[in-house]
Amino acid sequence: EVRLVQSGAEVKKPGESLTISCQGYGYGFNGFWIAWVRQMPGKGLEWMGRVDPSDSYVDYSPSFEGHVTISVDESINTAFLQWSSLKASDTAMYYCARPLGNSGYEYYFDYWGQGTLVTVSS
Amino acid sequence: QSVLTQPPSASGTPGQRVTISCSGSSSDLGSNTVNWYQQLPGTAPKLLIYADIQRPSGVPHRFSGSRSGTSASLAISGLQSADEAEYHCAAWDGSQNVYVFGTGTKVTVL
Numbered sequence: 333e334v335r336l337v338q339s340g341a342e343v344k345k346p347g348e349s350l351t352i353s354c355q356g357y358g359y360g361f362n363g364f365w366i367a368w369v370r371q372m373p374g375k376g377l378e379w380m381g382r383v384d385p386s387d388s389y390v391d392y393s394p395s396f397e398g399h400v401t402i403s404v405d406e407s408i409n410t411a412f413l414q415w416s417s418l419k420a421s422d423t424a425m426y427y428c429a430r431p432l433g434n435s436g437y438e439y440y441f442d443y444w445g446q447g448t449l450v451t452v453s454s
Numbered sequence: 455q456s457v458l459t460q461p462p463s464a465s466g467t468p469g470q471r472v473t474i475s476c477s478g479s480s481s482d483l484g485s486n487t488v489n490w491y492q493q494l495p496g497t498a499p500k501l502l503i504y505a506d507i508q509r510p511s512g513v514p515h516r517f518s519g520s521r522s523g524t525s526a527s528l529a530i531s532g533l534q535s536a537d538e539a540e541y542h543c544a545a546w547d548g549s550q551n552v553y554v555f556g557t558g559t560k561v562t563v564l
Contacts, residue, residue, distance in 0.1 A: 367553070369499075369555075375558075376457070376542060376555055376556065376557050376558040377491075377499065377542050377544070377555040377558070378555065379552055379553040379554065379555065391551065391552075393552045394550070394552070427498055427499070429499075431553075432504075435546055435548070435551070436486050436487075436546050436548065437486055437487040437505055437546075439486075439546040439553055440489040440501060440504040440505070440544070441489075441491070441499070441501060442501050442504075442510065444498040444499055444500070445498065446498055447498050
């Protein structure tokens with residue numbers, strides 16, 4: 333059974349750093365990209381970027397580049413999303429998701445993690 | 455990064471047919487297929503329709519999709535209370551190499 337299991341909820345203060353994770357089970361982890369998706373409270377979904385576990389290549393959405401860092405450790409089947417200095421506006425639910433392909437008509441998410449709620453408040 | 459435009463809400467009584475629209479541009483819906491995700495309250499999104507019209511295993515035939523030009527739509531026939539959820543369209547944008555989501559539509563069963 334394919335599963336993406338994310339790390340637990342986090343409560344942080346502005347300016348703190350944070351790394352959340354997404355571990356894949358039940359499939360060849362190196363064979364599929366992992367993407368990160370943000371959902372701010374009461375809002376829609378936003379694609380943040382993606383990583384290819386086979387070579388650690390990362391693509392960012394222009395809206396998120398420079399604000400977060402996406403990485404992967406294929407030896408433990410885990411992708412990461414990292415902030416060096418959190419802001420209150422980073423408060424959101426963050427999902428990892430696995431696309432079938434890498435672009436075009438094959439780019440859709442057939443598996444999602446359960447989500448990690450990040451709350452940033454002083 | 456552009457987003458796809460959806461109506462904020464849609465509603466119907468049990469058994470009715472509800473349609474949700476999704477409007478994009480030549481670089482996303484005009485060039486690539488649309489996907490739809492259903493997000494039940496408090497849960498992660500789930501793939502509902504992919505490649506315009508395809509249903510993953512387990513998705514009822516009551517859900518159907520279509521795409522024409524730079525627009526797409528999702529239809530729910532025989533509406534049920536279990537269909538109360540947020541629905542998101544999405545497509546690959548080949549000009550920016552990003553995946554764009556719609557603004558989301560909340561479906562209410564009256």
